[in-house]
Amino acid sequence: MKRILTLFSALTAVMGLSLNASSMTTIKLLQTSDIHGNFFPYNFITRQPSAGSLARVYGAVKEARQRYGDNVILLDNGDILQGQPTVYYYNFVDTVTPHVASRMMNFMRYDAGNVGNHDVETGRKVLERWSRQCDMPVLGANIIDTATGEPAFTPYKVVEHDGVKVAILGLLTPAIPAWLPEVLWKGLRFDDMEATARKWIPIIKERENPDVIVGVFHAGQRGNTLVKYRENPSLEIAERVPGFDVVLMGHDHRRENKKVVNVEGDTVLVMNPANNGVVLTDITMTFKRDDDGRIIDKHIDGELRHMSDYEPDADFMAKFAPDMAVIKEYVDTPIGEFTSSITTRDAYFGPSEFVDLIHELQLGITGADISFAAPLSYDATIDAGPITVSDMFNLYKYENMLYVMELTGQEVKDYLEEAYSLWSKTMTSPSDHLLLFKEEPTQGDESRSTLKNPSYNFDSAAGIIYEVDVRKPKGEKVTIKSMADGKEFDPARTYRVALNSYRGNGGGELLTKGAGIPHDKLTERIVFATDLDLRHYLTDYIKKQGKVNPRKLNQWRFIPEEWTREAAKRDYKILFPR
Known part of the structure; x- marks a missing residue:
């Protein structure tokens, strides 16, 4: 009888652990930002090996997918189309071949990208060709088509894994007219980020009823006014606009990982991986469910992971070896x-x-x-x-x-x-x-x-x-x-x-x-x-x-x-x- 009771207790414990484990869901959220054409572990300007790069980032992404399966969300926060000859070549020299940035993001299976100011600087023709060739939606809720008054890019994206709905709202610093000639963005306007966030948060909540709302902001955290534009209001939005669980920043090339409390007393995780794919934003979101499968608790935490721990991914390098050879020949002219x-x-x-x-x-x-x-x-x-x-x-x-x-x-x-x-x-x-x-x-x-x-x-x-x-x-x-x-x-x-x-x-x-x-x-x-x-x-x-x-x-x-x-x-x- 003691053996039977012991066996029964062990089985009950195992079943309890199994039931408890099944009530938890983990989602990984990974972010790159300000890659600036640093796709390969090679700097085509200095002709020297390069730190970071999408080639290394892809190794970290594959590792996450091996561990968490489909429960991985991969986002980019803009400024990917300018910086290295790699992108310049496909922006302006070879405009027939599908853009290398689109092909790479499709290969890596990005879930969404955001528009950066240096992406706009390439001109609408380049920006729209790249975004059109991406399998992912390119976000930009405050980039408005002046002819229609509607967003010129997708305002937000909802990703759902294991019954967890994650809404991702994309915003761009509105200071474009203070830097770039209108010929590059003619037909567009760039609305204030905070006003746009206040508009879209209630819409997202009503339409989607998400479990998590992520802001992907191509703007820094330090508040400043440039001419008449608030260039870097990300932290202000995290604190002032209720609804965000995570705010992902970019633009200012400054690493950040901290939590702030918004006006309603809720905690918001704020992160920025800086530039060139040297560091990857790695966020773990854990959700606890009740017996009916409803989410009753969530925990969100993040770390900045250095890509120096990863070798350039062999599959990535093999896939894009022809592009690397073309760019090397071009820069050696x-x-x-x-x-x-x-x-x-x-x-x-x-x-x-x-x-x-x-x-x-x-x-x-x-x-x-x-x-x-x-x-x-x-x-x-x-x-x-x-x-x-x-x-x-x-x-x-x-x-x-x-x-x-x-x-x-x-x-x-x-x-x-x-x-x-x-x-x-x-x-x-x-x-x-x-x-x-x-x-x-x-x-x-x-x-x-x-x-x-x-x-x-x-x-x-x-x-x-x-x-x-x-x-x-x-x-x-x-x-x-x-x-x-x-x-x-x-x-x-x-x-x-x-x-x-x-x-x-x-x-x-x-x-x-x-x-x-x-x-x-x-x-x-x-x-x-x-x-x-x-x-x-x-x-x-x-x-x-x-x-x-x-x-x-x-x-x-x-x-x-x-x-x-x-x-x-x-x-x-x-x-x-x-």
């Missing part, structure tokens, strides 16, 4: 020759061959009086010798177009005052820093996070001779001595100024906050715009020249030099310790 090496490292401390080459090319292409340009890549070098297509992506990182705008001499001066206030500290002694850091840095700090402002807003000028007095406050730093040819510089005269379309549309606020031109008046100042991206024209210019001799124009300087010379040496070691 010769363009011309540089007689000396150039680096952006010098550009923070005075004139540099790197930025001054951009100035010379912009002036040569347009015939403008003055050129504005910044080091778009924080730390880039192009060696002397043969120049190939890959070097052109190093020389000019983004697909900006080239503008010529009409600015008065005073507006030119005020523009530069704004630029150098983002860049240089007001020194009070020779021992001060020359550069404007977030805080007092220490040797060996990660330099990109040390600078207070992004280097792509550190514009200098060519075509004029000027000094920047680091002892003076903003508004008094810049003194323009003359035009580069020695002619008088007149604050009241109108000059033709060459600059990129990001800047010309208000990016960095150097024209609006600095020069004082209202954002809605910027287009009136544009007198010339290229049809294609500036890199295309730079490439053509170098091809025609054949051999290019990069040189410092030496048309501006920091003063007093007895202060700035030593400060530059100290700050260089902080920015570039290796």
Whole structure:
């Protein structure tokens, strides 16, 4: 009898565990964001091995599917169509073959993707071709077709696994008009993210009755207003708009994993994997059911998983080996020759061959009086010798177009005052820093996070001779001595100024906050715009020249030099310790 009772107890325990286990459902939610064309474990710009990549991410995805079966949701949060020659080639060179980004996302079986600002920057034709070729829906609830007043992309997607309904709402930062020319997004408008979330949450709840609502926001968490747009309201939405269980962020390339409490006292998980597929957002959602199968409790937690633990997936690499070979051949195409090496490292401390080459090319292409340009890549070098297509992506990182705008001499001066206030500290002694850091840095700090402002807003000028007095406050730093040819510089005269379309549309606020031109008046100042991206024209210019001799124009300087010379040496070691 004791044996029978013991056996009965054991069976009951096993059945109890089985019943208890069957009352629990686990869903995995994985997110990539800001991949920027980093599909392979190889950087086609530097021609070096690359960290992260979709090839490694796919290994983690396969592992999750082996463990959790179909209970895996894979999402992308935008900015996948710009950054590497891989996507540029299929965006603009080979427009007949199905887009490699679409084919890869289909192969990896993404459940949904979101639109990013750099996806819009490729132009509607590219964006819509990519989205049309994807098996997944591409989301964008606040991207409105002005002809219909309805969303131009799918507002939300519902994924259901084991009776658990997960609703996914996609939103994009609305600041597109502050960065991009209308020709790239003509026929669209970008509504405020919070207002759009407040509109769609009740609709989703009523229509779908989901168990979980996920916000996929291509926007950062730090609240800021750019011109009239709230660029990064993700955290504010998580806290202010009830209904979200998870908010997945992107855009600002900053890792985050935390929980916040919204206005109704509910907990919201907020995560951001940063960029390039180096880290994967990995969320575990566990649901407990009652005897009737109804969900009575849920637990959601997440971690940021480093893809360095994964080798590039062999199936992925084999599938897309032909694409990798095509891109390698494309980036190895010769363009011309540089007689000396150039680096952006010098550009923070005075004139540099790197930025001054951009100035010379912009002036040569347009015939403008003055050129504005910044080091778009924080730390880039192009060696002397043969120049190939890959070097052109190093020389000019983004697909900006080239503008010529009409600015008065005073507006030119005020523009530069704004630029150098983002860049240089007001020194009070020779021992001060020359550069404007977030805080007092220490040797060996990660330099990109040390600078207070992004280097792509550190514009200098060519075509004029000027000094920047680091002892003076903003508004008094810049003194323009003359035009580069020695002619008088007149604050009241109108000059033709060459600059990129990001800047010309208000990016960095150097024209609006600095020069004082209202954002809605910027287009009136544009007198010339290229049809294609500036890199295309730079490439053509170098091809025609054949051999290019990069040189410092030496048309501006920091003063007093007895202060700035030593400060530059100290700050260089902080920015570039290796």
